[in-house]
Amino acid sequence: MIKYQTLLYYCYSYIAEAEKFADEHLKFCKSINLVGRIIVADEGLNGTVSGTAEACEAYMLAIHADERFTKTEFKIDDVEEPSFIKMHCRYKSEIVHSGLRDTSIINPNEKTGKYLEPTEFREMLDQDDVIVLDVRSNYEHNLGKFKNAITLDIDNFRDFPEQINALAKYKDKKIMTYCTGGIKCEKASALLLHHGFNDVYQLHGGIIKYGKEAGGANFDGKCYVFDNRIAVDVNSVNPTVISVCYNCGKTTPKMINCANPECNEHITQCDDCGDALNGCCSTACTTHPRNRPYDGTGYYVKVPQTVNKKIEESTSVNF
Template identity: 85%
Template sequence: MKYQTLLYYCYSHIADAEQFAADHLKFCKSLGLVGRIIVADEGLNGTVSGSQEACAAYMEAIHADERFAKTEFKIDNVEEPSFIKMHCRYKSEIVHSGLRDNSIINPNEKTGKHLEPVDFMKMKDDEDVVILDVRSNYEHNLGKFKNAITLDLENFRDFPEKINELAQYKDKKILTYCTGGIKCEKASALLLHHGFNDVYQLHGGIIKYGKEAGGKDFEGKCYVFDNRIAVDVNQVNPSVVSVCYNCGTTTPKMINCANPECNEHITQCDACGEELQGCCSVACTTNPRKRPYDGTGYYVKVPQPIGKVSLA
């Protein structure tokens, strides 16, 4: 049996979003899907995986709802489902912006100009263009566009406080990009709010760029938020740019530390993975809750003991 993994988002107001999340979880389970969906008043953000038939039924149901009729799905054919369980949770935002006042940006009202992948490819090397990666450190450390500017972001919610670092580029065309496009909707809107006048975003993100433009000049791999961890994007001039967190050798492999109380995202070569049992450090190998390392570096989250705060 062949499976598919669907990546999508949609900014569209959902009344009683908390109840919608509960009902939507039941619906996804009824189709036999697994994945992770965030529901907020502002819309949906999800990755789901299952049989081709289940995925087709899911897309049909989403498109049949007038609130989500324009949702675009990035579809990957996979050998096995990309998740273990099905989660659908209500949160305050579908991507956490870190803004106390979310009213200052609304992607449905004002956002960067959408560039289709082929247009992004044609425009990205122009002299008056700056390519801006709006993803977190562990993502762009694994792979990014050639000559892209990256910011020191532990999480996307750190982005607003980093905008001042970009002031020197206000007279340039800013081309933002992220994995699937959802972060750029808010990042580009925020740049416009702060006086950047010529702001664009890669429509559909890195994933769509790989499918429609061959991934040219995307260096390394693209981090994804499922058990594949990373996917190839560039079919034109691929390269490996990431290095092992422990020894510095070139490696395309990313893992989560086997110590669940650390769970750090790191790039790690196979040799160090075996030596450190999938941990980021010797100290983490001694944790009594260390998870068995199977070579993948992907783990189903383990519940924390009562009284401990989960970092997973």
């Protein structure tokens, strides 16, 4: 019997009074005992939520019942326990920060790369005139990526626009973009098209959907996810580990956040180094007076919040 699930989703669809919607949506999520993280902007929704199978079903029904979000596609994972401890729903200017001063030049609802379903993406991977482009950040593709993919030296997606000129040499190629769930590719592919790349594609549903529908073939390593699981397996066909310990260089699939809250660096770290450094990325970080206790996971939360008991709608959470 499935006890808990985690839902990953996004939807580009205009939301009037989005800040008010975010407040009301937070109350709704709490009322059905969900936990997770949702970003609301005028341009749409971006979220990962977790809870009982019944709560997740109620949430999906509510989203699809709203005419603005009827096309929302959910990636569903069965999990042994909720993937978050708190429920956040925050209003921001974009559901994925593009780093553009003029965000009007890209609108995924008007122009974006051609969707490739996972099986189509897998079939195109070995074509000679194809460039596979990872649009995620360093710490994500260091943990796992498609074989022969081009990766970018960026710390956040907002740095992606600065990479366009460096990619210009691939303008005559087919560009296949991919990311975790598809949301970054919507804007990345739109921006490539804006800058004169003519043959641009995107992996529909991202790495997560690819793992479910194409077995994850030729995806090396694990996929970073933005919840307390930190990383998930993707490849059930020809899996391998490509990440190495930040400290000693030993192969390891484990990723942590540095226990020093003022550092909080995303790194891959083996258990031996984690134990020796108490979950810190360096010896220097081990002396910080506010270091968080290392429990072996390298994932840290601020305030516990149960999900299997009734949560009052008036409760507020700030983050």
